[in-house]
Amino acid sequence: MSVQQAPVGGARSWVELCLQVQQFYGRQMQLLDSGEVDAWACTFTEDCVFVSNAQPEPTVGRQALAAGARQAVEYVTAQGIRRRHVLGTVAVIGQEETTVSVRFYVLLVETPRGGQATILCSATCEDVLEVGPDGPVVVRRVVSRDDVV
Amino acid sequence: MSVQQAPVGGARSWVELCLQVQQFYGRQMQLLDSGEVDAWACTFTEDCVFVSNAQPEPTVGRQALAAGARQAVEYVTAQGIRRRHVLGTVAVIGQEETTVSVRFYVLLVETPRGGQATILCSATCEDVLEVGPDGPVVVRRVVSRDDVV
Amino acid sequence: MSVQQAPVGGARSWVELCLQVQQFYGRQMQLLDSGEVDAWACTFTEDCVFVSNAQPEPTVGRQALAAGARQAVEYVTAQGIRRRHVLGTVAVIGQEETTVSVRFYVLLVETPRGGQATILCSATCEDVLEVGPDGPVVVRRVVSRDDVV
Numbered sequence: 001m002s003v004q005q006a007p008v009g010g011a012r013s014w015v016e017l018c019l020q021v022q023q024f025y026g027r028q029m030q031l032l033d034s035g036e037v038d039a040w041a042c043t044f045t046e047d048c049v050f051v052s053n054a055q056p057e058p059t060v061g062r063q064a065l066a067a068g069a070r071q072a073v074e075y076v077t078a079q080g081i082r083r084r085h086v087l088g089t090v091a092v093i094g095q096e097e098t099t100v101s102v103r104f105y106v107l108l109v110e111t112p113r114g115g116q117a118t119i120l121c122s123a124t125c126e127d128v129l130e131v132g133p134d135g136p137v138v139v140r141r142v143v144s145r146d147d148v149v
Numbered sequence: 150m151s152v153q154q155a156p157v158g159g160a161r162s163w164v165e166l167c168l169q170v171q172q173f174y175g176r177q178m179q180l181l182d183s184g185e186v187d188a189w190a191c192t193f194t195e196d197c198v199f200v201s202n203a204q205p206e207p208t209v210g211r212q213a214l215a216a217g218a219r220q221a222v223e224y225v226t227a228q229g230i231r232r233r234h235v236l237g238t239v240a241v242i243g244q245e246e247t248t249v250s251v252r253f254y255v256l257l258v259e260t261p262r263g264g265q266a267t268i269l270c271s272a273t274c275e276d277v278l279e280v281g282p283d284g285p286v287v288v289r290r291v292v293s294r295d296d297v298v
Numbered sequence: 299m300s301v302q303q304a305p306v307g308g309a310r311s312w313v314e315l316c317l318q319v320q321q322f323y324g325r326q327m328q329l330l331d332s333g334e335v336d337a338w339a340c341t342f343t344e345d346c347v348f349v350s351n352a353q354p355e356p357t358v359g360r361q362a363l364a365a366g367a368r369q370a371v372e373y374v375t376a377q378g379i380r381r382r383h384v385l386g387t388v389a390v391i392g393q394e395e396t397t398v399s400v401r402f403y404v405l406l407v408e409t410p411r412g413g414q415a416t417i418l419c420s421a422t423c424e425d426v427l428e429v430g431p432d433g434p435v436v437v438r439r440v441v442s443r444d445d446v447v
Contacts, residue, residue, distance in 0.1 A: 027240050091324025179389060
């Protein structure tokens with residue numbers, strides 16, 4: 001997407017859109033890592049599709065997504081592990097009507113209680129966002145873990 | 150904070166505020182990692198409060214903060230270690246009068262001379278910034294290291 | 299650079315310039331990591347200079363740069379390794395006529411097929427960018443790896 005294109009949704013300009021997207025991810029990842037699963041699930045549309053090269057089938061729908069996230073949160077809580085999704089630069093790569101496409105790197109960093117932080121995995125995330133008056137929501141996410149062939 | 154809210158301090162708009170905050174952190178972390186302790190300390194207010202879950206008591210005041218940082222810089226210099234505070238997305242989460250609240254992840258990455266880079270620790274940082282005509286300064290910082298319970 | 303300075307090149311404001319620069323790096327690093335060497339090389343000027351403390355001599359010119367990158371891409375492809383250049387906050391530190399100076403941290407994260415992600419190295423990157431109507435291009439890059447003395 002270039003500076004010259006008209007902005008989408010509630011954003012009044014290209015710069016505003018880029019920043020809305022950045023702020024969205026800051027908040028989204030912190031919700032997941034804090035275990036606020038319901039609030040996190042609401043950053044996806046009701047009928048969202050979540051594809052990962054580490055899962056045999058896509059996860060479809062907010063409810064299924066929340067169920068998976070809740071399981072992961074319970075696991076790390078029981079193990080005394082903290083996980084952080086640390087994002088690199090979020091590149092806005094495309095725009096179509098009211099949606100934008102973005103691409104970014106994620107380092108999933110894991111720290112056991114009293115222990116050493118390690119990178120659990122490095123991944124690339126490609127999202128399609130719907131940008132409405134209340135900001136972006138994820139319509140479709142494709143996660144490609146670097147360790148999975 | 151949403152796009153709709155009025156900006157604070159010297160920032161003329163929400164987008165400008167977000168970018169001022171980002172630029173501030175880029176500069177602040179580079180000052181510390183370069184050993185420019187006095188310039189780094191001036192990115193905090195005179196009466197700043199620095200809370201960390203790795204320290205029994207808060208550090209109060211710019212002078213005390215600078216003294217602690219100087220000790221850390223001397224240690225890593227003597228050991229031939231380089232430390233970098235690598236930040237994830239900086240989320241602007243609140244605004245009140247002339248202050249803004251932000252939350253971000255930090256990876257403290259350490260490299261010994263000729264050696265392997267490792268994550269010394271992963272932490273979450275919650276700051277209250279005072280935004281004046283010359284840009285932001287930190288009033289209060291709360292650091293939560295992921296390895297400390 | 300401060301908010302008050304006039305913007306350069308095709309950017310219409312300071313905020314736009316900062317975001318153009320961020321978006322540029324998101325795209326540039328993803329091109330390299332995806333093995334799109336020719337497109338990546340075009341993010342540098344024809345007569346660019348690339349200095350690294352890990353190389354005895356600077357690399358001069360886009361063609362030489364592309365040749366080096368192609369070799370690196372072939373190596374990692376043959377080894378089944380994925381490399382990601384994960385960037386911290388990009389700080390815009392100076393501005394002169396149509397050029398801007400930026401400084402940022404890079405974590406070069408490497409993942410072998412089916413294996414553990416590690417930080418191959420941590421580095422600081424200082425770029426001089428020429429900002430034209432089509433966005434930024436790198437005129438001069440200085441990479442300082444933290445493990446090299």
